[in-house]
Amino acid sequence: MKKISLSIIGALAMVACQNGESDTATITLNNNIDSVSYAVGVNTANGLQQQFSEGNMDAFMQGFKDVVDSAELLVSTEDAQAVLQGYSQKKQMEQMAERQKQMEEMFASVKEEGIKFLEENKTKAGVQVTASGLQYIVLKEGKGKQPTAMSNVKVHYHGTTPDGVVFDSSVDRGEPIEFPLNGVIAGWTEGVQLMKEGAKYKFFIPQELAYGANAPQGGQGPIKPFMPLVFEVELIKVND
Structure with missing residues (x-):
């Protein structure tokens, strides 16, 4: 599994509507920046679905909104990095164990x-x-x-x-x-x-x-x- 980075989530937050919650159903892409912003959102969401399918999207969106609104974070930026790193390492270990099992069966x-x-x-x-x-x-x-x-x-x-x-x-x-x-x-x-x-x-x-x-x-x-x-x-x- 590729490492899930706060920089990706941060990028998504930066291109989001900066005045409260956005309603994607009513967004109109009027210029290139709008299109790029939407594309970043699509690309990031696709990446998260592929790499983090078990994720709690409510928690994700709350974290996203807290950053956009400059609200107090439930997990500090520094702690979030540690959480992501620990999760990434855990998934890598699981994948290595699965690969080891497959190889032992094959050979x-x-x-x-x-x-x-x-x-x-x-x-x-x-x-x-x-x-x-x-x-x-x-x-x-x-x-x-x-x-x-x-x-x-x-x-x-x-x-x-x-x-x-x-x-x-x-x-x-x-x-x-x-x-x-x-x-x-x-x-x-x-x-x-x-x-x-x-x-x-x-x-x-x-x-x-x-x-x-x-x-x-x-x-x-x-x-x-x-x-x-x-x-x-x-x-x-x-x-x-």
Whole structure:
């Protein structure tokens, strides 16, 4: 839901009849300003109906009239902003929850296969599991600096889906990449902090620590929603 802004309501109030209540049934549009004023009202009402269909129109009109008449407001302008922001955030959370539910229904098989993959993988030789569920194998230990979550790191990596489809690889491109460790998926942020410069690890990242429902390209590429990811990572350099 788009945020309902007081500026929209304020604009509607400004173009309304300024001498008491207006009777839209008797309004005549005599000039361009009249037409624009009416158009703003129509546009705002349409927007409110689409974005705020559950709204109490009596309360809306009372608030509108109080502004036009410069009457004492039942809710101050500052408090009104907070009310609108809180409502907008609530609706956004509801929409996100609904989208999560829809995605889980659509990609239930991917999620189930991912859980099975990780359950089987953690029993293999050399696989270690952190408290968050991140799985990893130490391919080579390093002896250099160890990063923190706030570090910039330079790495080589090779990323695949659980069934081995390559979706991204600095190794294949022949060029390492540098980035802030707190600007990537949670599995990377946690996993690379386990390493020291010169180390090479293989990570098996649960979907909760990867992209979850928000797969890149809307799930149209190799990475599907709720899919765990596999990365081989070589930590080349830590830059604090």
